[in-house]
Amino acid sequence: MTGAQALIKSLEMQGVDVMFGLPGGAILPVYDPIIDSSIRHILVRHEQGAGHMAEGYALATGRPGVAIVTSGPGATNIVTPLANAYMDSTPLVVVSGQVATGSIGTDAFQECDITGVTMGITKHNWLIKDVDDIPRVVAAAFHVATTGRPGPVLIDLPKDISNAQMEWYWPTSLDELDLPGYHPLTFGDPFLIGQAVELIAQARRPVLYVGGGVLKARAAEALRVLADRTGIPVVTTLMARGAFPDSHPQALGMPGMHGHYTAVTAMQKSDLLISLGARFDDRVTGKISAFAPEAKVIHVDIDPAELGKVRVPDVGIAGDCRQVIGEMLLAMDAAADRPVVQDLASWWRQIDEWRERFPLYYEDVEGGAIKPQNVVEQLRDAAPEDTVVVAGVGQHQMWASQYWKFEHPYTWVNSGGAGTMGFAVPAAIGAKVGRPDRTVWAIDGDGCFQMTAQELVTASSEQIPVKIAILNNAYLGMVRQWQEMFYEERYSEVYLSPDLPDYVKWAEAMGCVGIKAETPEDVGPAIEKANAIDDRPVVVDFRTDAREKVYPMVAAGSSNDDIVVHPDQLKAAAR
């Protein structure tokens, strides 16, 4: 068979059911066997869309997303999704075409050194120079992408290799993958587990600091058991929304720059942070030297390089979160002669006081403009509990994370570490492809929407009925907020216009239903109408209050002690 046939067969062997891509010269040989393959191919309108769709698919299903692009600009167009997936540890396998091996290095048409370009933003990449390597490299690529700390990988496939003949085989053991330097960890060190359980037993103000690694490890169930067993409060980072139900009495919400006041403050005042699959990101810690100054730290992460990268832990455990939590629970069983935790009643009294004083808050004036937070609340209340929510990057993303109630794992898809505007539309399409049984709502900003909206053409033609809510404040809202707060209201290049483009007409031109909501009275009916449509994508243009800012807020570089709440709450607290 040809290399191209071997590639497609290898993807089938890996259980790939869908791939997102766009053909071109160097990848042409691979597109021929796609016609006869069981794998569904979704033809995107821009390769960035293919990458984000694969990410949305991966984040909603837990399975690796697959994208396929041609050489040169096709490959560079997927660089942003690779960087995004690398930051958020999302398993992705990208296949790129490459010019023929004899032309590599000659500046041939559509040549680009994509393995060089993506070296720093992939977990690993391969340039295949021998057709016989194809099955082995594909198997190795999926193994690397999905094990240990997951991440994106890229396979660069020159055109002459695709066309060459080979004898089919399929690797049946890890030894055949030729990865002598790759040994991902799973179990934590029992001695360190014992130390961690000891620290937990002594803590008076512990907090479970839960990151995306809990979702990657499929450890949400184990976390629930640990939380119930210990009664320790839980914060879920932006990457971990859904890992612990927001309705649970121990859930304090999201920590960080725009986190819930109680989540931020509980961490700050804690005497023990139990970090599970989180990485002490600057958006969580604020000024690192002032972060949780009295806290000891137990840090569990599958990537040993995370332990001590930002904050030196008292107990650092390299291991898979699900395994390590299981080991902790066993160690607690073994020490059953003494309490697992101290009496946390006074800690909870303090936490409840914070919750009471500083809940999420926005001012909703009768007869005023549509409040974006209110749109999120109404979307949430009208949607099934297992709806997959997808966001772009900016104010709308923070409001979505704050005001949605996440009850299940893999119901929140967003761009965390990289902060990639334009993520939502294609990621929502990928999520819906992976979970066709679920309602998928993208909550997007008008700035983000304009970056990747063309993929709604893909959604229409492939009959992928996603729902897009644009919180249209006619601004690059988060930048506007910073200019208002930190640049003396000198607004530089942030105004976009509410009417240009006409979102309803644009949606209709792309085969979607377009709906506009201009006043608070329009919001409910617009959502109802959107929810009733299940045979095509729908876009709702919510004209929201441009002056609305995201609160609470910790200014960049500030201590989390200096968290700023909504001015009204501050006034109320002062009284």
Added chain:
Amino acid sequence: MTAAPSPLSPLHAVGGRGRTPAPGQRHHILSVLVENKAGVLARVAGLFSRRGFNIYSLAVAPTDEDGHFSRITIVVDVESAPLEQVIMQLDKLINVVSIGELSPAEAVERELVLVTVAVGPTERSQVIQLVGVFGGEVVSVGADRLTVMLAGRPEKIDDFEGLLEHYDVIELQRTGRVALPKLDRH
């Protein structure tokens, strides 16, 4: 008079001025076994620049007969980043098979230097004598130039280089150090 380093001396550039770290400067030697595959050196070097780690010197060559593996000996400035962090990040590279960490006290280190010196009739014998004292070799002789070679501990190379500064050094090329653990005497 020392001539400016030749632009054709890449290792010289990687290692800064090519000298050993001054006493008191904290450095460590990493002996990194890697798969001998295309682009591995770029992956290692790229990681160092990406993460802001500093390299004093770097030497690389195949280490087994079949040519499956290479050993990269890297002298790392551990003031730029904690050594554990450098090792952990390196270890994540899929092509890195194993990493040996050597403190200078526990390692035998050797380096080699080639120097071309412009010599008149009087300097010629002086340089040859200096090379003899250090146990080096004259490896090439021209009408008005000599190329000499010295292998030894990096500090010895530093001294040799220092003494040669009194002459007209045309070109100087150090290899960067290679190192292996000291053997246990017992």
